[in-house]
Amino acid sequence: MNTLRKLQYEFLDYLLDDSIAGIVERIESNQQCSAEERMTFYGNAYTLRLKEALSTDYERLHSYLGDELFDSLMQHYIDSYPSQHPSLRYFGRHMVELVEQLEPFKTLTEVAEITRIEQAFANSFDAADCPSVSLDQLAQLNLEAWASLTLQFQGAIQLLPQQHNSFQIWQALANEETPPQKTSCDTTWLIWRQDLVSHYRALENGELTALTTAMSTGSFAGMCEAMLEQFSEQETPLKTVEYLQQWINDQMVTALN
Amino acid sequence: MTRPFLGFGLGLRTEHYPYIIEHKPDIDWFEILTENYMVPGGKPLDYLDKIRNDYPMVMHGVSLSIGSTDPLNLNYLKDLKQLMQRVQPRWISDHLCWTSVNGTNSHDLLPLPYNEDTITHLVNRICQVQDYLGQRILLENLSSYVTYNNSEMTEWEFVNEIARRADCHILLDINNIFVSAHNHQFDPVDYLNGIDIDRVMQFHLAGHSYHGEMIIDTHDHDVCDPVWSLYATALKRFGAVSTMIERDDDIPEFPRLRKELAIAEDIATRTLPANALQLNTASQASTNSDRNYTELSYEHTA
Numbered sequence: 001m002n003t004l005r006k007l008q009y010e011f012l013d014y015l016l017d018d019s020i021a022g023i024v025e026r027i028e029s030n031q032q033c034s035a036e037e038r039m040t041f042y043g044n045a046y047t048l049r050l051k052e053a054l055s056t057d058y059e060r061l062h063s064y065l066g067d068e069l070f071d072s073l074m075q076h077y078i079d080s081y082p083s084q085h086p087s088l089r090y091f092g093r094h095m096v097e098l099v100e101q102l103e104p105f106k107t108l109t110e111v112a113e114i115t116r117i118e119q120a121f122a123n124s125f126d127a128a129d130c131p132s133v134s135l136d137q138l139a140q141l142n143l144e145a146w147a148s149l150t151l152q153f154q155g156a157i158q159l160l161p162q163q164h165n166s167f168q169i170w171q172a173l174a175n176e177e178t179p180p181q182k183t184s185c186d187t188t189w190l191i192w193r194q195d196l197v198s199h200y201r202a203l204e205n206g207e208l209t210a211l212t213t214a215m216s217t218g219s220f221a222g223m224c225e226a227m228l229e230q231f232s233e234q235e236t237p238l239k240t241v242e243y244l245q246q247w248i249n250d251q252m253v254t255a256l257n
Numbered sequence: 258m259t260r261p262f263l264g265f266g267l268g269l270r271t272e273h274y275p276y277i278i279e280h281k282p283d284i285d286w287f288e289i290l291t292e293n294y295m296v297p298g299g300k301p302l303d304y305l306d307k308i309r310n311d312y313p314m315v316m317h318g319v320s321l322s323i324g325s326t327d328p329l330n331l332n333y334l335k336d337l338k339q340l341m342q343r344v345q346p347r348w349i350s351d352h353l354c355w356t357s358v359n360g361t362n363s364h365d366l367l368p369l370p371y372n373e374d375t376i377t378h379l380v381n382r383i384c385q386v387q388d389y390l391g392q393r394i395l396l397e398n399l400s401s402y403v404t405y406n407n408s409e410m411t412e413w414e415f416v417n418e419i420a421r422r423a424d425c426h427i428l429l430d431i432n433n434i435f436v437s438a439h440n441h442q443f444d445p446v447d448y449l450n451g452i453d454i455d456r457v458m459q460f461h462l463a464g465h466s467y468h469g470e471m472i473i474d475t476h477d478h479d480v481c482d483p484v485w486s487l488y489a490t491a492l493k494r495f496g497a498v499s500t501m502i503e504r505d506d507d508i509p510e511f512p513r514l515r516k517e518l519a520i521a522e523d524i525a526t527r528t529l530p531a532n533a534l535q536l537n538t539a540s541q542a543s544t545n546s547d548r549n550y551t552e553l554s555y556e557h558t559a
Contacts, residue, residue: 003374003407004326004369004370004374004375005358007405008325008326008355008367009358009359011358011367012358012359012361012363015363026405026406026407027403027404027405027406028404028405030442032440032442032470032471033440033469033470033471038402038403038471039402041402041468041471041473042365042367042402042403045365046363046364046365049364050364053364082361083361083362083364084360084361084362086292086295086320086322086333086356086357087292087295087320088292088364089293089296125299125300126296126297126298126299126300126301126302127297127298127299128297128298129297129298129299129302129303130298155297156299193299196299196300196303
C-alpha cells in the first residue's frame with residue numbers, strides 16, 4: 001500500500017509540477033518509447049483536458065481576452081487550483097478569485113464581472129429544480145395571510161452587481177459581435193430560470209431593494225418596509241404587488257407561506 | 258449464470274438530445290456518463306429523464322477512483338447511489354484505475370501496477386463499494402501508455418484475478434485492448450483468452466489516433482478495421498455481450514453513429530447464432546443476492 005501510495009504521489013507530482021524524477025524510475029522504457037516520452041502522454045492530456053473544461057466554462061471570457069491572454073490565464077489557473085472535485089463541472093469555480101488577484105486581469109476590472117456572468121449562467125443552468133407558485137395561489141391568499149406572508153425563491157436566481165457595462169460586453173460576445181468599449185455603469189443584473197431556460201434583465205433600484213430583502217429575509221412585510229425607503233406610502237403597496245406578480249410570472253417564487 | 262444481453266447501444270451525448278427526443282431512433286439502449294448528471298437539476302436531468310422513459314440505460318463513471326490510496330469518497334458514492342435511484346440503470350460501471358490522490362483529481366484514468374498488493378487493495382475497495390451500492394459493479398480495462406517495473410503479471414491476469422476475488426463484472430473495452438497491445442507489445446488475442454467468459458457483461462468499442470510509435474485512446478474517430486476484427490474474435494469467445502460505441506470528440510450526427518453501430522450488429526449476426534442475439538433484459542444479474550448488504554461508514558476524503 002505504501003509503495004502504491006508513493007507511486008501515486010509521484011505520478012501526481014509529475015502532472016502538477018512536471019517533476020519527473022520520482023515517477024520515471026518506476027516506468028518501463030523500451031525501444032518503442034522511453035519512460036519520459038510515455039509520461040508526456042499523461043502530462044499533455046492533463047493540461048489539455050483542464051484547458052478544455054475552462055474554455056467551455058468561460059467561452060465569452062476567452063473571446064474577450066483573446067487566445068494568448070486566455071491561455072496564460074488558464075495555465076495560471078491550472079497551476080493554482082488543482083481540481084478538488086470528482087466532476088470537471090466544478091473545476092473552474094475559483095476563476096473569479098484568480099482574475100481578481102492576478103495581473104493584468106485585476107486592473108481590468110470588467111474581467112471579473114464577465115467571469116461572474118459566465119459562472120452565474122452555469123450555476124443557474126443546473127441549479128436544483130423546484131415547482132413555482134401561480135398567480136392563482138397568490139389570489140387565494142386571505143387578507144390576514146398577507147401580514148405574515150413569507151416567500152421562497154428558486155435556487156437558480158443570481159444577482160450580479162456590476163460597475164461596468166460588462167453585461168453589454170458579454171451580450172455582444174455571445175452574439176459574436178464586437179463588444180462595446182468598457183464604460184462605468186452601476187447596475188445590478190438578475191439571472192433566473194424559467195421553463196429550464198436561463199433569463200436575465202437589469203433591475204431598477206426599487207425592484208433590487210424588494211428582491212434583495214425578500215430573498216434574504218423571506219418576509220413580505222420586511223420587503224414592504226424596505227420599499228418605503230424608496231417609494232411613498234401610496235406607491236409602495238402597488239409596486240410591491242407589481243414586483244411579486246412579475247416574479248411569479250417569471251417562475252422565480254417557489255413557495256408562499 | 259445467464260448473462261443479460263441488452264443488444265447494441267450508444268453513449269448518450271448532449272449533441273444528440275434533440276434528435277433522440279424528436280425521432281426516438283431504433284436503438285436498444287444508452288450508456289450515460291455518470292458525472293454529467295451528478296448535478297442538482299436543470300436541463301441535464303430533464304433530458305436524462307425524458308430519454309430514460311424511452312430507453313434502457315447503463316451508467317458509466319470516470320471518478321470512482323477505485324485504485325486510489327485515498328479513502329473512498331463517501332460524498333461521491335452517495336451522489337452515485339442517488340443517481341442510480343433516479344435512472345434505475347441495468348448496471349453501473351467505472352474503470353480499473355485511479356484518478357485522484359491526496360484529494361486532487363487528475364480527471365484522467367491512470368494505470369496501476371499489476372501485483373498482489375494492488376489486487377488486495379482493489380478487491381477490498383470494490384467489495385466496500387458493492388456492499389454500499391447493493392449490487393455488483395462492472396470495471397473496465399484501460400488503454401495505457403506506461404507500465405510499471407513493479408508489475409508481476411499481465412494486465413489480463415490482473416483484471417481477471419480482481420474480478421474473481423471481488424466478485425465483480427468486467428466491462429471489456431475492445432479498443433483499449435487493441436491500444437494497449439500496440440503500446441506495450443502484447444497479443445490482444447492473448448488478452449481476450451485470459452479473461453473469464455462469465456465475468457464479462459459489456460463491450461466498449463471506440464476509435465483511436467496514432468502519435469508516432471504510440472496509439473492514443475482519443476474516441477474521436479470511427480472504429481477501425483483491426484478493432485472490428487478483434488471484436489469478432491471477442492464475440493466468438495464470450496458470446497453475445499451488450500455492445501456500445503463510445504464517441505467523445507468530433508461527434509458525428511446521430512444517424513451516422515447509428516450506422517456505425519449497425520456494423521457491430523452485422524458482425525455479431527455473422528459471428529453468432531441468431532438465438533444467441535435475442536435480447537435478454539429481464540434479469541438484473543448485477544444484483545448480488547447472496548450477500549447481506551449494509552450501509553457502511555466510510556472516511557471522507559480531504
